[in-house]
Amino acid sequence: MIASLFDLTLCLLILAAAGAAVFGRAAFMAVVFFIVYGILIAIAWLRLGAIDVALAEAAIGAGLTGVLLLAALARITRRIDAPEPSTGPDRTTLATALASLVIASAIAFAFLTLPEPQGLQERVAENLADAGAENPVTAVLLNFRGWDTLLESIVLLAALLGIWTLARDEAWGGRAGPRHVTRPGGVLAQFGRVLPPIGLLVGIYLVWAGSKQPGGAFQGGTVLAAVWIVTIMAGLMQAPRVADRALRAALVIGPVIFLALAVAGVVAGAFLVFPPVHAGWLILAVEAVLTLSIAVTLAMLVFGPPEEEEKP
């Protein structure tokens, strides 16, 4: 009774937050409610027992996307003296609404015409011994459906390239984003010193635990990215130069090694297949390099394009 009351309240809150995010007048309000929405969704996943998804949603959906949106908002308001949106729906709004409606209908149609779900849980459980990971979610993400994860990591890189194209020519190669200077010994500088040790521990633990229990490269990578972002925003470190070779190596090493292993799998039988004997350490290795690449890519997404080439 109490549990269903909780779920019902949660659903209503999710709908309310989504509504406020979409229909909110001010852009800042929309972003804040989007973050609230992400956190509520994470709780909903938790209630459904999908702890991996809840972790990912809280870290990426609410946390990182929220920061990205706030940064984007700051850039927009800095460049444009925000014109008040017109009261009536204009063409863009109508076109967006129409496109959303079509996509929503297509998804609804696809969902409703699905055959009676058999569920893949049993098949995953049957083959778990060959997967090299005890956590079924990790087994699916890195082995049975490695495709998705491989492509996702490449999509992140593409997103970063998209952001880098916003750089002006003379700033290219310089440090990513604005330079942050804080008062030494001030609140933010202290905060930036206390948080990273705990964040490093949590991030690495999430990756390491991912093969047996909820956690993994994306969740751990996001926490590690957050640690880096906090350190740089606190002015304790500077963002790397986008031309830095070590940085670029860190960005691509995850997808490259994943892809190399996938191709090597052809020798053993098929593309993207790990031999069961070696699957355990292979998955751990892929997770480790993927975590590095994901963490660096996500942090660089937040830092943004290089803005000023430093004068020597």
Place this chain on the structure above:
Amino acid sequence: MSDLFTIVMTASGLVFFAAGTLGLIRFPDTHSRLHALTKADNLGLGLIALGLAVQVPGLADLFKLVLIWALAILAAGATAQLVARIAAPADLGEEPQSPPDETGDGETRRT
């Protein structure tokens, strides 16, 4: 006995959260609202954590609970300071000294 303790503690924690939320909505300026919010975070969450502490199965879980509380206090305290610093000139009826930047903290100066 421990159940009763949990109920009393979490209930009083919720009272602080409710009061803090009320203050956030009703108080006139940023500093008063921050005052209301930080009370909710510190006392409300602290009381709830205290109430739940007698329910945890092991020491490891107790440690996690304390860590969550400590991190929330740290984050709330730090952000409250930063928000207050940004809001200070506006609340005193002065012009802001520097435009707020994209980190949104009062200490950062873009160079």
